[in-house]
Amino acid sequence: MKTIEELIEGYRRFRGGVYAEQAALYRELGEGQSPSIMLIACADSRAEPSDIFAAAPGQLFVVRNVANLVPPYMPDGKLHGVSSALEYAVNVLKVKHIVVMGHGGCGGVQASLAGGDNPLIGEFVTPWVSLLDEARDRVLESGSINPQFSLELEGIETSLKNLLSFPFVEKAVSAGELELHGAWFAIKHGELHWRNASTGRFEVVDR
Amino acid sequence: MKTIEELIEGYRRFRGGVYAEQAALYRELGEGQSPSIMLIACADSRAEPSDIFAAAPGQLFVVRNVANLVPPYMPDGKLHGVSSALEYAVNVLKVKHIVVMGHGGCGGVQASLAGGDNPLIGEFVTPWVSLLDEARDRVLESGSINPQFSLELEGIETSLKNLLSFPFVEKAVSAGELELHGAWFAIKHGELHWRNASTGRFEVVDR
Amino acid sequence: MKTIEELIEGYRRFRGGVYAEQAALYRELGEGQSPSIMLIACADSRAEPSDIFAAAPGQLFVVRNVANLVPPYMPDGKLHGVSSALEYAVNVLKVKHIVVMGHGGCGGVQASLAGGDNPLIGEFVTPWVSLLDEARDRVLESGSINPQFSLELEGIETSLKNLLSFPFVEKAVSAGELELHGAWFAIKHGELHWRNASTGRFEVVDR
Amino acid sequence: MKTIEELIEGYRRFRGGVYAEQAALYRELGEGQSPSIMLIACADSRAEPSDIFAAAPGQLFVVRNVANLVPPYMPDGKLHGVSSALEYAVNVLKVKHIVVMGHGGCGGVQASLAGGDNPLIGEFVTPWVSLLDEARDRVLESGSINPQFSLELEGIETSLKNLLSFPFVEKAVSAGELELHGAWFAIKHGELHWRNASTGRFEVVDR
Numbered sequence: 001m002k003t004i005e006e007l008i009e010g011y012r013r014f015r016g017g018v019y020a021e022q023a024a025l026y027r028e029l030g031e032g033q034s035p036s037i038m039l040i041a042c043a044d045s046r047a048e049p050s051d052i053f054a055a056a057p058g059q060l061f062v063v064r065n066v067a068n069l070v071p072p073y074m075p076d077g078k079l080h081g082v083s084s085a086l087e088y089a090v091n092v093l094k095v096k097h098i099v100v101m102g103h104g105g106c107g108g109v110q111a112s113l114a115g116g117d118n119p120l121i122g123e124f125v126t127p128w129v130s131l132l133d134e135a136r137d138r139v140l141e142s143g144s145i146n147p148q149f150s151l152e153l154e155g156i157e158t159s160l161k162n163l164l165s166f167p168f169v170e171k172a173v174s175a176g177e178l179e180l181h182g183a184w185f186a187i188k189h190g191e192l193h194w195r196n197a198s199t200g201r202f203e204v205v206d207r
Numbered sequence: 208m209k210t211i212e213e214l215i216e217g218y219r220r221f222r223g224g225v226y227a228e229q230a231a232l233y234r235e236l237g238e239g240q241s242p243s244i245m246l247i248a249c250a251d252s253r254a255e256p257s258d259i260f261a262a263a264p265g266q267l268f269v270v271r272n273v274a275n276l277v278p279p280y281m282p283d284g285k286l287h288g289v290s291s292a293l294e295y296a297v298n299v300l301k302v303k304h305i306v307v308m309g310h311g312g313c314g315g316v317q318a319s320l321a322g323g324d325n326p327l328i329g330e331f332v333t334p335w336v337s338l339l340d341e342a343r344d345r346v347l348e349s350g351s352i353n354p355q356f357s358l359e360l361e362g363i364e365t366s367l368k369n370l371l372s373f374p375f376v377e378k379a380v381s382a383g384e385l386e387l388h389g390a391w392f393a394i395k396h397g398e399l400h401w402r403n404a405s406t407g408r409f410e411v412v413d414r
Numbered sequence: 415m416k417t418i419e420e421l422i423e424g425y426r427r428f429r430g431g432v433y434a435e436q437a438a439l440y441r442e443l444g445e446g447q448s449p450s451i452m453l454i455a456c457a458d459s460r461a462e463p464s465d466i467f468a469a470a471p472g473q474l475f476v477v478r479n480v481a482n483l484v485p486p487y488m489p490d491g492k493l494h495g496v497s498s499a500l501e502y503a504v505n506v507l508k509v510k511h512i513v514v515m516g517h518g519g520c521g522g523v524q525a526s527l528a529g530g531d532n533p534l535i536g537e538f539v540t541p542w543v544s545l546l547d548e549a550r551d552r553v554l555e556s557g558s559i560n561p562q563f564s565l566e567l568e569g570i571e572t573s574l575k576n577l578l579s580f581p582f583v584e585k586a587v588s589a590g591e592l593e594l595h596g597a598w599f600a601i602k603h604g605e606l607h608w609r610n611a612s613t614g615r616f617e618v619v620d621r
Numbered sequence: 622m623k624t625i626e627e628l629i630e631g632y633r634r635f636r637g638g639v640y641a642e643q644a645a646l647y648r649e650l651g652e653g654q655s656p657s658i659m660l661i662a663c664a665d666s667r668a669e670p671s672d673i674f675a676a677a678p679g680q681l682f683v684v685r686n687v688a689n690l691v692p693p694y695m696p697d698g699k700l701h702g703v704s705s706a707l708e709y710a711v712n713v714l715k716v717k718h719i720v721v722m723g724h725g726g727c728g729g730v731q732a733s734l735a736g737g738d739n740p741l742i743g744e745f746v747t748p749w750v751s752l753l754d755e756a757r758d759r760v761l762e763s764g765s766i767n768p769q770f771s772l773e774l775e776g777i778e779t780s781l782k783n784l785l786s787f788p789f790v791e792k793a794v795s796a797g798e799l800e801l802h803g804a805w806f807a808i809k810h811g812e813l814h815w816r817n818a819s820t821g822r823f824e825v826v827d828r
Contacts, residue, residue, distance in 0.1 A: 002243040003304075008401065029253045030395025043268055050257060055208060060255075062250055062255070063271055066288070066291045080331050081276070083330075084335035085250045107299065108295075120298040123290075124287050181211060187264075188236075194215065311618075349612040350610065352617050355620060357610065357617050393618075396605075406556045408616075411560055411600075415674070417718075421674050421720070428811075440809065441810075443808050444808050447728075457709075459654045459656040459678070462671045471672060474622070474666050476666070477686060478683050479706055480709055493751075495749060498742075502746055505742055519654075522705075534712040541699060541700060601651050603647070603648075604647045619632060
């Protein structure tokens with residue numbers, strides 16, 4: 001799928017195939033959405049949440065950005081894309097779960113570890129992945145044998161912590177109405193690791 | 208798919224089904240991604256780009272936020288999620304196409320038209336959808352019979368215009384190395400409308 | 415409804431049903447008609463204006479021909495069916511609105527795109543749809559992804575333009591006594607799209 | 622129904638009412654039309670064929686013009702709206718029946734009897750209803766006690782005769798594949814009169 005013609009061809013396959021089986025579902029979804037799960041994932045082309053969870057239309061409210069990052073609460077009236085989606089998901093859709101999903105070979109994590117030495121991405125990616133600065137320092141200080149992998153996981157911790165800095169998230173979690181989760185996907189082996197909330201450890205999901 | 212158990216069950220279906228067929232592809236993608244197409248879509252659970260285009264892993268670099276918005280170029284060293292993804296896609300991945308895809312029944316567009324009167328989303332969504340202010344005014348002045356639909360399309364125009372405000376996007380477009388596209392998905396009928404770049408009109412894609 | 419017996423049966427249903435409720439209205443209409451709206455629609459059996467607008471008897475003055483076409487003003491004393499109806503509607507009935515309504519899957523538009531290669535309709539349809547020639551060329555040059563759909567809309571533009579070539583139409587429009595409108599009906603989804611006069615874009619009518 | 626707002630309201634009633642019951646039929650009709658009956662009727666707002674025959678979408682291919690006239694066969698490569706519809710109906714749709722339906726109080730017939738003395742309709746209606754000249758002369762010579770009514774019927778005879786001047790109509794009729802019919806609708810009493818093909822007399826349809 002390199003050209004727009006191929007993209008459109010993809011849509012035609014969808015129409016003739018998957019859509020044909022789901023036409024009634026789409027018709028019903030035309031009335032509104034009520035997903036229970038919000039997914040915060042990376043923009044990376046290889047870690048597609050709806051594929052990985054075999055989700056049907058209407059099931060996942062999905063935010064995707066570089067390195068699946070959630071910035072901390074910053075109510076300054078300015079433009080905050082992730083925060084907007086979060087506010088909508090928690091306050092309007094009233095989702096029950098938020099999953100932050102990282103993945104192997106993340107370019108944003110790589111940029112964080114490279115420390116801003118790539119001028120091609122110096123204007124926006126470098127400031128954006130500064131959200132990982134503390135996590136990166138922790139990883140480097142820990143003497144990790146695989147800083148890329150460790151920061152992919154540590155960055156998820158950062159996003160989970162930042163999620164709790166939003167008063168409406170904290171309140172819903174405290175009230176038992178919302179749960180926060182972490183996950184990491186190994187592209188090479190198609191393997192999902194799920195964060196154990198009580199140990200903080202990521203565990204390979206058995207099949 | 209309401210619970211985390213069901214989400215994990217979805218992953219197991221993926222492992223046993225789609226993944227089993229694509230294991231070799233994932234193994235190869237473990238080495239790196241090289242998508243040609245960037246998709247900027249809404250977080251809405253009902254308009255999943257990889258479904259709609261029947262895309263395989265590795266084919267679409269996907270940003271998703273409320274109302275598929277692209278803010279204008281603002282190089283102030285602060286956090287800019289969409290701009291980061293854009294910079295990465297154009298300067299590192301060197302994608303050939305960027306598609307802004309809207310959809311029917313968009314909650315962000317609804318919020319723009321409601322003019323900020325919903326306190327539940329007043330902290331972040333209201334400022335975020337202020338990106339649509341000019342488009343909304345145009346729509347309301349045009350006497351549109353369906354402002355929701357019209358603003359869904361007009362918002363895509365805004366995002367396309369904002370994309371061109373990024374010097375590296377403008378340069379790639381001028382050099383003929385990058386094309387910008389608009390699309391809109393009718394959830395109820397599963398119907399894709401594609402923006403004709405020369406007329407600006409959205410055309411139903413024939414099947 | 416395949417036979418004349420069934421057609422007559424239909425009339426008997428009308429007499430016993432709808433007519434019984436509207437007898438007083440028909441009695442009154444026996445005195446004369448004074449519709450405010452003229453509809454120019456296609457002869458296609460699937461896009462019936464009075465159904466689509468739930469119109470009562472006496473409300474719509476309706477012209478129907480292949481592809482809802484209006485030829486340009488040609489005062490040569492010869493036979494001009496659409497022009498006659500137009501003259502009667504504007505000068506005698508003094509309608510306030512003229513709506514040109516196209517629809518999906520239009521056979522006349524198809525014939526225009528096919529370029530006259532069907533001998534079955536070469537004697538009359540081919541010359542008739544030559545009214546669409548300019549619009550067809552515009553559509554093909556625009557690189558439309560769906561020329562059939564685009565020409566259905568573009569043909570409406572042609573008819574609207576041709577309407578204005580009639581001096582008595584132009585005069586009434588200039589005087590603010592007459593308005594011209596465009597509409598398009600999606601048979602498959604029973605969906606009406608209404609032309610926004612200020613933007614030229616067709617908007618799905620919300621229900 | 623005087624304004625566009627009311628027209629659109631009518632569409633919304635259709636969507637919520639009749640359409641809701643016929644959605645499956647419309648969906649199927651989206652694939653194509655195959656009506657067996659062509660109706661040639663007047664543009665008059667009070668004689669709506671689909672109402673009078675309680676026809677469902679897809680059942681009637683309908684041409685409407687001033688005074689339900691069919692011009693004679695004139696293969697000169699120029700614009701012929703009725704002939705085009707006829708060619709399409711007979712050669713492509715292969716309809717089995719063509720019904721020419723007149724009605725009471727026809728303005729076109731009135732114009733024919735007035736002999737062209739109304740300048741408001743002198744440019745197009747006067748030449749158009751010259752198709753009725755021979756019939757009008759017959760009526761006037763017959764000393765008819767009600768020339769308006771008589772010419773409404775006589776004009777149907779003219780259209781039926783002209784239909785047979787088209788070689789493809791004549792051929793289909795001779796082959797027994799097509800039948801031509803006449804009908805007349807009394808608006809005031811909602812009464813259908815059906816032409817007896819062997820006597821040429823119009824008979825009130827019993828209910």
